[in-house]
Every structure is written in structure tokens, then in C-alpha cells.
Amino acid sequence: MTGPTLWSGPDAATGLATAGGFALSSQQRFLHLVDKGDGFGPFGPRYTIVGGWRLTGAVDDGRLRAALGDVINRHEALRTTIVRDTAGAGQLTQDVAAPDLTVLSLTGGSPRGRDRRAEELLNEIEAQELQPDRVPVLRAVLARFDGDDAVLVLAAHHTAVDGWSIQVVVRDLAACYAARGAGSEPELPVVRQYRHYVRWQQQSVDEPQVARARRFWRDNLAGAQVTPLRMDLPRSLQTPGTTAWYRYESGAGVQAAVRAYAAAQRSSPFMVLLAAYLLHLRENTGTDDVVVPTFAAGRRPAWTAEMVGSFFNMLPLRVDLGGCRDFAAVVARVRAQCLAAYTHELPFLDILGEAPDLMRAAAEEWHASCVFQLVQSPYIAVGERVGDIGYRAMRRRLLSQARGSQIPDGALWAIEFDAQGRTFGSIGYGRGQFRQQSIDDLVTGYNRTLARLLDSPERL
Known part of the structure; x- marks a missing residue:
């Protein structure tokens, strides 16, 4: 596959660069590579990210609008759009x-x-289009139940804003809103801009640590292909369609059991959840050599933590399940692979350069990939008060929807723990690729496998 010509150089010295443009990051270049130009890919109007917060206190519309302007001025990425011309993108x-x-x-x-109506509002906004060439790339909705109870929804195009970024945006918005009410400056850290990250990425391409990371992925993924899910309709009969989202809550006690077992194995909850998923895949595919992609934050170097932009990387985790006699052995292998992968984190486009056949099985007639992750974003407000307004993130969403934020291909499975000890999840999937019943069966089967392993970890 040949990718598009892209602006290059520290300041993108060709094409529209004369108007102040700069190159795409490696993360954005991958999105550009997989976009088919049909309006359903990463450069289409449905590739969005949406977050919701319940606000308590009397919100002043004018002050909120001004604070939103402060955040847009603070983060250049919110005023930046991806464009294509004769020189490329x-x-x-x-x-x-x-x-x-x-x-x-x-x-x-x-x-x-009110909780249900607030969640319905999130689904309604997530079903709307957001043109990728509009500025700002961020849209805000304030919906009031009464003078002291409101819902704040932020929607942004996903080529410019990732899941970590949306939490940074609401943190900064709360600080700017409070500062305007107090007649002071917001107490926020100094922030760099996304163009600085792109320049750093370009200048680091020949660094020794990048070469080591490339060697790791080349060796680790030799002969490997992502373990796919079987679709309900072959690719030859599919037409571009919308992405549906299936949402659910797991039984009581799952989070506590996962955390306890993870602590006993000196692992993370994600490693335990992933280990169960790998075993579930083996039961359905019969293969011991399992490769599952997951997302990493991509926030390297450290100064990117305060920034808004597209940083997330997809990392393919390869685990050999052969010879594992109990769940602890599987978790140990998952832990080793996770630590190695995170240590050698690279943008997925660079990983594909070292393992060009990685996605072959996931692109076959009846197959597609499924990304598996545990959501662990920073700055999530669980009941914080900033100035005269309280903020509580709406993380527990249980209403499925037939049309939502776009997944370019395959499925995205996200599990999340909340502060009250509950476990819930969501799977985004192409409606032209999977039936809802198949997704329901996948979740039911996985939860059954997880419960069995936690209850009797000595046998697989």
C-alpha cells in the first residue's frame, strides 16, 4: 500500500506551508492512510470524540463562552484543521x-x-456530524435541567483531539471559568503546541531509542498477524455504513475481583482483563499465538501531558499461550509483553513499517480486527468543585445506540472502572460488518470466561 505524499520538514516548507502550515504527525499520517474518502473514515464528519459532565451550580452562559474562548486560544490544536492540496496533506x-x-x-x-436524559443527550450529539474542516474543531453544548443542574457536552474531531485531550480541555475550561469569575488569571501549567510535538517527532526519527524500538517490533512481530474477529458479512458484500455502540455493565464485584487478582500477581487490572480476552480468543480460534491491538497514550516526551492533540498509539500485543497451565502463567506472559511494548512504544505507522503483514488476517474477506483497552484517562473529574461549579464526569454510559462516533473498520472494545467499584464497557462496531447479537454474544462469552478464571485461576 502506498501512502499519500505528505508535507515534510520541520516547518512543512511546501504547498500550503506558505500560509503557516505544518506536517502531519505519524499518528495523523496513519489515519490519512486508512481513510478511503467515502465520508466514513478518519477524515469524515463522524470521526468524533464526545465527553459529558454534570455541572452543579449556577452557570453563567457568557462567562462559559468566554472561558471556552480562553481554552481555544490556549491550545492551538483546537484551531487547526487537516487540509490537502497538490503538495499532499x-x-x-x-x-x-x-x-x-x-x-x-x-x-x-x-x-x-435526569441521568437518563443526560445520557440520551450525549448519544444525540455523538450521532451528529462534525465537519473536519470547521474551526474550532471543538463544539460545546450546555443543557440545563434547572438553575443549579446542567449537562456540559464537548465534541471534537478525533483527528485533532484524543481521549486524554478531552479531559485536559475540561480541566482547563473549569480553571478559566473560575478565574474569570474571580477576576484573576487561571493557574494552569505552561503548555506547548502540537506543531512542537510534530517537530520533535521528525527530529527524533534517527535517535538510538527509536532504532531500538524498531528492532523490537521487527523481532517481536516476525511472522505475526493480528488475531481477528469473524464478521457476519463478507467484505465483498459490505457497503460503507455507520458505527453502532453496544454498552453494558458487568456484574457486581468484578472490579474488586480483578483488582485483587492483579495485585496478587503483581500486575495491572488491564493485564488481567487482557489475559482473559486472549484465552477467550484461543477458545474461539484454536490458536496459541494471539495478537491483540490496544491503545497507549503516546504522551512522550513528558511535556505532552498538558497538551491537546492526537497522540494515541495502537500497540499490537503478541502473547504465546502455549504451555500455560493456569491463569497466573497467562497473566505473567501478558505482563512481560505489555512492559516490553510500552517500553518500545512507537506510532502504529512505524510499527507497520517493521511488520507489514501484521494486519493481513484482519483485512480478509470474513475478518476484522478488534482493539481491546481499559480506559485510564487522567484528569477525570469524579466530583470536583472548581470555583463555584461542581464537575462530575459522565463515565457510566449504558444506553446503546445505532449511530455514534465512527470506527473506520472492525471494532473497538473499551472497559472502564468507576470510583464506585462498578465495571462497564462499550464496543463500537461497523453495522455493515457485525450484527448486534454477535457483539452481545462476544461480551457474554468474555464475561463468562473472566468470571471462571477469577473463580478458579488454577485451571484454564
């Missing part, structure tokens, strides 16, 4: 961009009724 930043804030009224009686 790159990104352009506007000096100013007016905040996009919509104010609505909501009806809801009991607290439970």
Missing part, C-alpha cells in the same frame, strides 16, 4: 476562532430520569 492553524457554544433546556423529573 498537512495542517493549518487559524490565529483566532470564535467559541461554538449551544445552550439548551432539558426536562427530567427524578434524579434517575
Whole structure:
């Protein structure tokens, strides 16, 4: 597969670069590579990320709009769009961009009724289109139940903003809103811009640690292919379609059991969840050599932690299950692979350069890949008060939807733990590739496997 010509050099010195443009990052170049131009890929209007927060306290519309402007001015990525011209693809930043804030009224009686209506609002906004060439790339909606109870929804195009970034945005928004109310400057760390990260990435391409990472992936993935899911419809009969989201909550006690077993094995909860998923895949495919992609934050170097942009990397985790006699042995192998992969983290485009056949099985007529992750974003407000407003992230979403944020191909499975000890998850999947019943069966089978392993870890 041949990729598009892309602006290159520290300042993207060709094409629209004369207007101040700069090159795509490796993460964005991969998105550009897989986009088919049909409106359903990463450069289409449905490739969005949406977050919701319940606000308590009297929110001033004018002050919120001004604070939103402060955040847009602070983070250049929110004023930057990806463009293509005769020289290839790159990104352009506007000096100013007016905040996009919509104010609505909501009806809801009991607290439970309001929670459901708030979640319905998130689904409604997630089903809407957001053009990738509009500035700012961030849209905000404030919906009030009454003078002291509101919902804040932030939606952004996913080529410019990742899951970590949306948490940075709401943290900075809360600080700017409080500072404007107090007549002071917000206490926020100094932040660099996404173009600085792109330049750092370009200048690091020949660094020794990058060469070591490339060697690791070349050796680790030799002869490997991502272990796919079987689709319900072959690719030759598929037409581009929307992405549905199946959401669920696991039984009581799952989080506590996973955390306890992870601690006993000197591992993380993600490693335990992934180990169970690998065994579930083996039961369904009969293979011991299992490769599953997951997401890593991609926040290297450390100064990227405060930034807004597209940083996440997809890492293929390869685990040989042969010879494992109990669950502890599987978790140990998963731990070793995770630590090695995180140590040698690279953008997925660079990994594919070392393992070009990695996605072959996942692109076959009846197969597609499934990314598996445990959501662990920073800055998630679980009930914080900043100034005169309380913020609580809406993490527990249980309403499935037939149309939501786009997954370019295959499926994305995300599991999350909340502060109350509950476990819930979501799977985004192409409606033209999978039936909902197949996704339901996948979740049911995995949860059954996980429960069995936690209850009797001495036998597989």
C-alpha cells in the first residue's frame, strides 16, 4: 500500500506551508492512510470524540463562552484543521476562532430520569456530524435541567483531539471559568503546541531509542498477524455504513475481583482483563499465538501531558499461550509483553513499517480486527468543585445506540472502572460488518470466561 505524499520538514516548507502550515504527525499520517474518502473514515464528519459532565451550580452562559474562548486560544490544536492540496496533506492553524457554544433546556423529573436524559443527550450529539474542516474543531453544548443542574457536552474531531485531550480541555475550561469569575488569571501549567510535538517527532526519527524500538517490533512481530474477529458479512458484500455502540455493565464485584487478582500477581487490572480476552480468543480460534491491538497514550516526551492533540498509539500485543497451565502463567506472559511494548512504544505507522503483514488476517474477506483497552484517562473529574461549579464526569454510559462516533473498520472494545467499584464497557462496531447479537454474544462469552478464571485461576 502506498501512502499519500505528505508535507515534510520541520516547518512543512511546501504547498500550503506558505500560509503557516505544518506536517502531519505519524499518528495523523496513519489515519490519512486508512481513510478511503467515502465520508466514513478518519477524515469524515463522524470521526468524533464526545465527553459529558454534570455541572452543579449556577452557570453563567457568557462567562462559559468566554472561558471556552480562553481554552481555544490556549491550545492551538483546537484551531487547526487537516487540509490537502497538490503538495499532499498537512495542517493549518487559524490565529483566532470564535467559541461554538449551544445552550439548551432539558426536562427530567427524578434524579434517575435526569441521568437518563443526560445520557440520551450525549448519544444525540455523538450521532451528529462534525465537519473536519470547521474551526474550532471543538463544539460545546450546555443543557440545563434547572438553575443549579446542567449537562456540559464537548465534541471534537478525533483527528485533532484524543481521549486524554478531552479531559485536559475540561480541566482547563473549569480553571478559566473560575478565574474569570474571580477576576484573576487561571493557574494552569505552561503548555506547548502540537506543531512542537510534530517537530520533535521528525527530529527524533534517527535517535538510538527509536532504532531500538524498531528492532523490537521487527523481532517481536516476525511472522505475526493480528488475531481477528469473524464478521457476519463478507467484505465483498459490505457497503460503507455507520458505527453502532453496544454498552453494558458487568456484574457486581468484578472490579474488586480483578483488582485483587492483579495485585496478587503483581500486575495491572488491564493485564488481567487482557489475559482473559486472549484465552477467550484461543477458545474461539484454536490458536496459541494471539495478537491483540490496544491503545497507549503516546504522551512522550513528558511535556505532552498538558497538551491537546492526537497522540494515541495502537500497540499490537503478541502473547504465546502455549504451555500455560493456569491463569497466573497467562497473566505473567501478558505482563512481560505489555512492559516490553510500552517500553518500545512507537506510532502504529512505524510499527507497520517493521511488520507489514501484521494486519493481513484482519483485512480478509470474513475478518476484522478488534482493539481491546481499559480506559485510564487522567484528569477525570469524579466530583470536583472548581470555583463555584461542581464537575462530575459522565463515565457510566449504558444506553446503546445505532449511530455514534465512527470506527473506520472492525471494532473497538473499551472497559472502564468507576470510583464506585462498578465495571462497564462499550464496543463500537461497523453495522455493515457485525450484527448486534454477535457483539452481545462476544461480551457474554468474555464475561463468562473472566468470571471462571477469577473463580478458579488454577485451571484454564
